[in-house]
Structures are given as C-alpha cells and as structure tokens.
Amino acid sequence: MIAAVATTLECRTRPAPRPEPLDLAGSVERRPGIDVDAYLRLYRHVGADHLWFSRLYMSREELAAILASPLTEVHAYRLDDRDEGILELDFTQDGACEIKYFGVARDLQGTGAARRLMNVALDRAFAHEGVRRVWLHTNTIDHPRALDFYRRTGFQPVAQEIEIAPDPRLNGALPRETAPHVPIFE
Numbered sequence: 001m002i003a004a005v006a007t008t009l010e011c012r013t014r015p016a017p018r019p020e021p022l023d024l025a026g027s028v029e030r031r032p033g034i035d036v037d038a039y040l041r042l043y044r045h046v047g048a049d050h051l052w053f054s055r056l057y058m059s060r061e062e063l064a065a066i067l068a069s070p071l072t073e074v075h076a077y078r079l080d081d082r083d084e085g086i087l088e089l090d091f092t093q094d095g096a097c098e099i100k101y102f103g104v105a106r107d108l109q110g111t112g113a114a115r116r117l118m119n120v121a122l123d124r125a126f127a128h129e130g131v132r133r134v135w136l137h138t139n140t141i142d143h144p145r146a147l148d149f150y151r152r153t154g155f156q157p158v159a160q161e162i163e164i165a166p167d168p169r170l171n172g173a174l175p176r177e178t179a180p181h182v183p184i185f186e
Helices: 036-050 060-068 113-127 146-153
Strands: 002-011 027-030 072-079 082-090 096-104 133-139 156-165
Touching: 002 146, 027 113, 036 060, 036 082, 036 096, 060 072, 072 113, 082 113, 096 113, 113 133, 113 146, 133 146, 146 156
Parallel strands: 096 133
Antiparallel strands: 002 133, 002 156, 027 072, 072 082, 082 096
C-alpha cells in the first residue's frame, strides 16, 4: 500500500496570471479527440514520478468516454512537437471546474512551463459559463513544491485527508523502478 496526505485547494475568483519567463519555449494546446493511447502515454510521462495511477485502472471504454465528453478538456504542453505537460479540466460539477490532472514532465519543472500551463488552466476554467469555483487536490507524493506552487498561484487549502491505495508498482500498473523516492513495502 501507499499512503499520502491529500490537500484540496480552491480559487473562488480568477487570480492574476503569474508572469512567465520571456524566453520560455513551448505552448499549451487543446487536444480535443485525444485517443486513449496518446492520453495514457502523456499521463504516464508526467505522472509516473508521482505514482499517478487512477486512469491506469480504468477500462479503455470508460476512459474514452471521459475524454470524449464535452465536459472534459485535455490540453498538452507542447515542446518541439512533443507533449511534455498535461492539463485535464473537468466541468461535470455545476458551478465548478476541477483541475483533474496537472503537471509538466521532469525536464520542464522549474522552467516556468507549469506557470504557463496553470495560467491557461485558470483562463479556461473561469471563462466557462457559471464557474465560480476552481479546485484541485495534490498529495505528498506529488512534486515536493506542488502545494507551494498552487498557493502562490492563488489557491487556498480547504481540506486534508489521508489517501491509502494499492501500490501501482506492485500490481504492474507502473514499472517497479518508478518513483524511487517512495518506499515499496511488500
């Protein structure tokens, strides 16, 4: 099993966009119609270091339905014709948008790419009709600076809980060598 402290954060008004480095390469592109395989490659590329696993346990049909829903938006941070970041917005809750998945690949961390991706996330979320709350959650297995990043962006913590789940490295969902900073207990 793996355990983490999860923090839920929210914004009730659009915070000012955070400045991006002037020479920052890459762009954020919406990926309507992204297929399951491309989505899962990106999801693993960005999330494996943080043991993202929930989408790996879904049936292909269930994931395809989410990706095809008009209430889901998927965006990629593109650099040199490669997807290097993921943003998934979920508009299924009335008056709210959940930033379901958010992150950039290891090589882009600390470059300003996450700021650009978050600026797009907040623009898209608050531009959606009726959205008064944008929220997300992070946990202690995510990037060690994730919580501070979200707070600097304008999110406020509103709840915490303990998450316990089967270790995805022990059931084959992720390679065993993934996330070596998280101990494996057998």
